[in-house]
Amino acid sequence: MPNTTPPIPQTSDPEGFTVSASTGWNSRTWLLLVTLCGALFLDALDISMVGVALPSIGRDLAMDTAILQWIVSAYVLGYGGFLLLGGRVSDLLGRRRVFLAAVGVFGVASVISALSTLDALIIALRFVKGVSAGFTVPAGLSIITTTFAEGPARNKAFSIYSACGASGFSLGLVFGGFLTELSWRATLLFPGPVALLLLMIGMRVVPRVAREKFSFAQFDLLGALSSTASLLILVYAVVQAPEVGWASAQTLALFAISTLLAVSFVVIELRHPHPLLRLGILRSVRLVHANVAGFVMFGGYAAFQFLATLYVQGSLGWSPISMAVAFLPVGLIVVISAIKIEHVLDRFNTTVLVGVGLLAFGAAYLLFLRTSPGMSYWNFMFPTMVLLGIGFAVLFPAVNSQATAGVSDDEQGLASGLLNTFIQVGGAVMMAVVTAIMSSSGGARAGELLPGMGTAVIAVAALTAVGLLITAVVLVVLRGDTAAGDGPSAGRLDLEERELELTR
Secondary structure (H helix, E strand, C coil), X not given: CCCCCXXXXXXXXXXXXXXXXXXXXXXXXXXXXXXXXXXXXXXXHHHHHHHHHHHHXXXXXXXXXXXXXXXXXXXXXXXXXXXXXXXXXXHHHCHHHHHHHHHHHHHHHHHHHHHCCXXXXXXXXXXXXXXXXXXXXXXXXXXXXXXXXXXXXHXXXXXXXXHHHXXXXXXXXXXXXXXXXXXXXXXXXXXXXXXXHHHHHHHHHCCEECCXXXXXXXXXHHHHHHHHHHHHHHHHHHHHHHHHCCCCHHHHHHHHHHHHHHHHHHHHHHHCCCCCCCHHHHHXXXXXXXXXXXXXXXXXXXXXXXXXXXXXXXHCCCCHHHXXXXXXXXHHHHHHHCCCXXXXXXXXXXXXXXXXXXXXXXXXXXXXXXXXXXXXXXXXXXXXXXXXXXXXXXXXXXXXXXXXXXXXXXXXXXXXXXXXXXXXXHHHHHHHHHHHHHXXXXXXXXXXXXXXXXXXXXXXXXXXXXXXXXXXXXXXXXXCCCXXXXXXXXXXXXXXHHHHHHHC
């Protein structure tokens, strides 16, 4: 039977293969989007899924809590530390090459970690997987923004892509709960075969595009080293702080070193002819706002997920499957919303959508404060899950769209890398804050509220409130509030025009 699959587009520039509303979507376009979305789903899933399996891993491999937490922290460390570098490398070396290589490494590391009995090797491979995700995410997002034309086609792609990312975060506990019932090794193995399948599909459908020639002399090596080291040390410091103390010599020294490296990075970028991070990109109010919103969104959710898991499993004695079902509404709402979210992105400016999403998150956390041990799931947890689902469904696509809108093709990897760096650092920081609050509040007792849980939830809600306040300020500064009768499109256009004036 003859091969009827259309050839992979060979172009001299990224605009040579562009999907727009007029060109339509063929089977190759959908397979490309499935590949990109699948990789993002796995990257997000792996952050929360393995957390459910930690007690089982600890029992089988005789790992104490101090070592066990590094199975999660090593992944976050690699992910958050290499996102900025991953974005720039994908722009320079080619998004296809970087994306496929990172997906392949992610899959192989997953399989090996599931077969290992050495705790040190598992932790090291988790770090490798985090680094791989740090390259996969900005490369994948760049492929979307350079393949799908700005407007309805890109909004549609963004809505599906963002829904998959949000589903990965929100369904992590669901997948983890069911897989842990089989074996904790299943939670480590599951991403492996899926990633390798995506690699094979990606080799067929990810477009080949010519990239600009460059020499390694143009590569900002010192900038790459200083920025990556600063982020790695920062994430390491906040992860270790609850154990060694926030005011300990180690924590203060690490923060000082991270700050010194960050300052060095800024100086290097100002002087380098081809900087890793063109600092002028930060003049975009909307891009900076998207990064802050991403920090608040995932920082709050990751910390809340941690608290809720400890409470329902440790205090109430729920099984992993019961906990998985409890979090299922979040993922279902996100998946269902993917059908319509593209139309929402077309009609409303993203700054307003960010505010709506943060409002849903804040209400979810405040509702959870009513929790008492005798309350039913439908009373204390279900309303919170519904609001979290709504928040994710609106906020995740909004920040992804806002962070990359108006950014040139050669800096799409940089913009997406910045956004995801803020997201991961937000998760690491708030996890450390919540852990510190819980650790200083005494031991937990079965059937009772966790000591310090209320204070920790208030801290999460307070972070969300700060995000809402910043969003309100941004709306005022950009004058993006759409008055009645102006129409959403006019409001969005006005927002973009005023931002352009601010960034000149």
